[in-house]
Structure formats: structure tokens, C-alpha cells
Amino acid sequence: MKQRLAILGSTGSIGVQTLDIVRENPDRFEARILTAHGNWEQLARQAREFDADTVVIADKRYYTPLREALSDTDTKVFAGEEAVAQVAASGAADVVVNALVGYAGLAPTVAALEAGRKLALANKESLVVAGAYVMPLARERRAPVLPIDSEHSAIFQCLAGERAAVRRLIITCSGGSFRDLPREALASVTVEQALHHPQWHMGAKITIDSSTLVNKGFEVIEAHWLFGTPAERIDVVMHPQSIIHSMVEFDDGAIKAQLGTPDMRMPISYALFFPERAHRPQERFSFVEHPQLTFAEVDRVKYPALDIAYDCLRRGGTAACTMNGANEEAVAAFLAGRCAWLDIVRAIEYALGHAAFVAAPTLDDYAAANDEARTLAARFLNL
Structure with a gap:
């Protein structure tokens, strides 16, 4: 029996690769619901190819062109984040499949x-922002949560x-765009870099989050x-080749690692097929072509965001929500050329230093913390 999929964010990187898996396995999956933020043209093409039952465009400005593009089909068209x-x-x-970007993914996760x-x-923001709410809800409703992030899929495997x-989880880190750039050069890096x-x-x-290590x-x-x-039992280690996606060390000292090429289709297919595995004959790994796997400590002075995230995890409450909201605001500003790369983490620090803190937040508290963090980051960046 086919699994019916709702792919939230079907026009983004993860969504497109999820549809690749559907395309490879038409006997196992059908894409019944597809959503996008604003790319209505690609969403319309996907709806036609996969004969989707329902599509949603989050940005209501594109409802009319999307509806008109699918007017000769049976696909139902809706608009809005709700x-x-x-x-x-x-x-x-x-x-x-929740492949949405940022805080916008929380409400669909909860739903x-x-x-x-x-x-x-x-x-990942669903758990970064509100893991204390989301995971108990999943247990209560007996709803499985299967990770697609390559690192968490590796740990899961x-x-x-x-x-x-x-004993500990060991999350690997490629180092992002600036891993080989000296600390002194970071003040002038560009969006393109x-x-x-x-x-x-x-x-x-x-990609920007990876460059600051906010993502890690x-x-x-x-x-x-x-x-x-x-x-205290989660470590991060630099691994430039991105072949080992993460590791688990057990109490007897044994370490298990999951290896593979840096291709998101592998963790996506694992989540969709679990507890089985996909048949992907085109996926082949050659140790001869990757003869060297190296590791190093993360430079925590160069990448202060990693320790900020650890601190937010230990604090709990709305701390990580504040970090995420400020980061989203600052990254958008950086991509628009309105602030420097170094200002991203500075905006996060400013927001965490000035935001209200709620130790046992409700969903409304998370929403308020997200709004406040964005406001504080915008103030710091003079937006």
C-alpha cells in the first residue's frame, strides 16, 4: 500500500529531493499535498507532475496565479500559513515531510x-524553538518523529x-564556507562567499547558518x-570531508558511525522507508576515492555561535527561541546586504541579553519570544 505524503516546502532543496525519492519509487509513495512559500510556478509544475490532491501557497499574493495555473486540474488550491x-x-x-525553513515550521509540526x-x-527549528513542547506531544499522540537532517539520521541509524x-553523541561539522579562512578575514566576507x-x-x-555554525x-x-x-554528552567535531555524518559512543567504548556521500536523498529515503531501506543502486561509495578522513576541534573563538547554542540548551525556556528569531532576522538582513556577516552572531547576543525569559513557555510564549527577538535584532542592526 502506498504511503500518502504531505510535503511542506516542496519547492525548496529538501522538498525537491523528497520528490526525487517519490519519483524513484512510484509504487511506494504518492505526493498528495504540496506546499510552498512563494514559488507558485514550480509548485504548479509539481502539482501537475505528481497529480497532487491539494496545494498551498503560504504567501497569499500568489493564490490567484496558482489557482489559474491549475484551473484545468482537480487539484484544490489554498493560501496562507494557517x-x-x-x-x-x-x-x-x-x-x-516538514521541509519548511525557520520558525514557520513550528505550527505545521504541532498540527x-x-x-x-x-x-x-x-x-530543525521546530525542536530548537519548542522541543520541550513538541516531543512530549509526539509521545502523547504516539506520532513517530523521524529525523531528516543528515547528522540526526546518522545518529538514529x-x-x-x-x-x-x-556515553555520548558525536556530531560532525564540515566547518562551512569559511573553515579555511583566518579569523581576521571574517569582517569583510561577502554574501557570495x-x-x-x-x-x-x-x-x-x-548555508549561511552553516557558515556561522549557528546550524551546528x-x-x-x-x-x-x-x-x-x-x-554535556553531545560533542561536535570538525570533519571537513562530510563523509561521516555523525557517531555514537557507547558505554563500553565502542563507536558506531554512519558514512556516506554528502547527499540528502539518503537520510530522506531512510525516514520515508523506515524501518526498511530504499533500493538505490546508483548510490555507491568508494573508500579509494576518499582515502583520508580528518578531524579537528572546533575553533570556538572563531565560531561563538556554537557555545551560545549550548548555553541556550542548558537555560531552556524561551532562550533557544530567542536565539532562533534573532538569527532569522539577521540572516535575512545579511542576505539582503544590510549587515555584515559578523553582525549575525552579534545580533543574537544582543537579543539574548535584552529579551524577556520564560522558563516554562506555552506556544503563545514562544510566539511572543520569536516576535521580540526579531524586533531586538532589527533594532541592533538598525533595520
């Missing part, structure tokens, strides 16, 4: 879990079938909520 959350809870899908849907999660106690990731082909926002800090927080591991 509609994205509503289709995430729809009975028309068995699995929700999907409330409805008891299996959630394949690429939107290493833990499969294990009963042994875990920051978007040139040495290993991965990703969307603009996550968020992955530490995400790992805590997914696997229940405290901050």
Missing part, C-alpha cells in the same frame, strides 16, 4: 503531531537495534530533544 498547518493535519496524508501523523522532520547505554559551501548544496538560509549549534539542541541526551 492553511499550511491545516493540511499538515489532514487525513489525506499518512506522512508529513501534524496533534493529528497523530508520522512526521519526517527536516525543520547508529542507535537502531541498540539497547546499550549511550558565505553561500559557497564546500560540501553540501543547500538553500541560502541554512541548533543541531546540538535538536539532538538533545530527539534522543534525550544532555548537553
Whole structure:
């Protein structure tokens, strides 16, 4: 029986690669619901190719052209962020793939879990912002949460079938766009330089987050909520080749690692097929072509965002939500040429230093913290 998928963010990097998996396995999956933020033309093409039942364009300005583009089909067309959350809870899908970017992914995550849907999660911000709310909800509704992030998929695969106690999780880090750039040169880096990731082909926002290591800090927080591991037992190690995606060390000293080419289709397919694995004969790894795997400590002076994220995890409450909101505002400003790269982390520090803190937040508290963080970051950046 085919699994019916709702792919939130189908025109983004993860969404497009998820549709590649659907295209490779028409006997296993069908894309019934597709959503996008503003790319209505690509969304219309996807809806036609996959004969989608429903599409949602989050930016309401594009509702009319999308509706007209699909007027000769049976596809239902909706608009608005509220509609994205509503289709995430729809009975028309068995699995929700949340590939949205940023805080916007939280409401659909909550809606999907409330409805008891299996959630394949690429939107790490859902757990960074509100892991204390999201994971108990998943347990209460018995809704599986399967990670799509390559690092967390690697940990998930290493833990499969294990009963042994875990000593630590080891998250690998490519180092991002500026790993080989001296600290003194960071003041003048450009958007174009920051978007040139040495290993991965990703969307603009996550590529910038990788360059500051904000993304790696968020992955530490995400790992805590997914696997229940405290901050002091989650390590980050630099691994420039991006072949080992993460590792788990057990109490007997044994370490399991998941290796593979830096291709997001592997963790996506693992989440969709679990507990099985996909048949992907074109995927071949050659150790001969990758004869050297190297590791190094992260330069925490060069990349202060990593320790900021650890501190937010230890503080709990709305701290990580504030970090995320300020980061989203600052990254958007950097991509628009309105602030320097170094200002991204400075804006985060400013927001954390001035924001209200709620120790046991509700969803409304998270929303307020997100709004306040954005306002504070904008003030710091003179936007």
C-alpha cells in the first residue's frame, strides 16, 4: 500500500529531493499535498507532475496565479500559513515531510503531531524553538518523529537495534564556507562567499547558518530533544570531508558511525522507508576515492555561535527561541546586504541579553519570544 505524503516546502532543496525519492519509487509513495512559500510556478509544475490532491501557497499574493495555473486540474488550491498547518493535519496524508525553513515550521509540526501523523522532520527549528513542547506531544499522540537532517539520521541509524547505554553523541561539522579562512578575514566576507559551501548544496538560509555554525549549534539542541541526551554528552567535531555524518559512543567504548556521500536523498529515503531501506543502486561509495578522513576541534573563538547554542540548551525556556528569531532576522538582513556577516552572531547576543525569559513557555510564549527577538535584532542592526 502506498504511503500518502504531505510535503511542506516542496519547492525548496529538501522538498525537491523528497520528490526525487517519490519519483524513484512510484509504487511506494504518492505526493498528495504540496506546499510552498512563494514559488507558485514550480509548485504548479509539481502539482501537475505528481497529480497532487491539494496545494498551498503560504504567501497569499500568489493564490490567484496558482489557482489559474491549475484551473484545468482537480487539484484544490489554498493560501496562507494557517492553511499550511491545516493540511499538515489532514487525513489525506499518512506522512508529513516538514521541509519548511525557520520558525514557520513550528505550527505545521504541532498540527501534524496533534493529528497523530508520522512526521519526517527536516525543520530543525521546530525542536530548537519548542522541543520541550513538541516531543512530549509526539509521545502523547504516539506520532513517530523521524529525523531528516543528515547528522540526526546518522545518529538514529547508529542507535537502531541498540539497547546499550549511550556515553555520548558525536556530531560532525564540515566547518562551512569559511573553515579555511583566518579569523581576521571574517569582517569583510561577502554574501557570495558565505553561500559557497564546500560540501553540501543547500538553500541560502541554512548555508549561511552553516557558515556561522549557528546550524551546528541548533543541531546540538535538536539532538538533545530527539534522543534525550544532555548537553554535556553531545560533542561536535570538525570533519571537513562530510563523509561521516555523525557517531555514537557507547558505554563500553565502542563507536558506531554512519558514512556516506554528502547527499540528502539518503537520510530522506531512510525516514520515508523506515524501518526498511530504499533500493538505490546508483548510490555507491568508494573508500579509494576518499582515502583520508580528518578531524579537528572546533575553533570556538572563531565560531561563538556554537557555545551560545549550548548555553541556550542548558537555560531552556524561551532562550533557544530567542536565539532562533534573532538569527532569522539577521540572516535575512545579511542576505539582503544590510549587515555584515559578523553582525549575525552579534545580533543574537544582543537579543539574548535584552529579551524577556520564560522558563516554562506555552506556544503563545514562544510566539511572543520569536516576535521580540526579531524586533531586538532589527533594532541592533538598525533595520
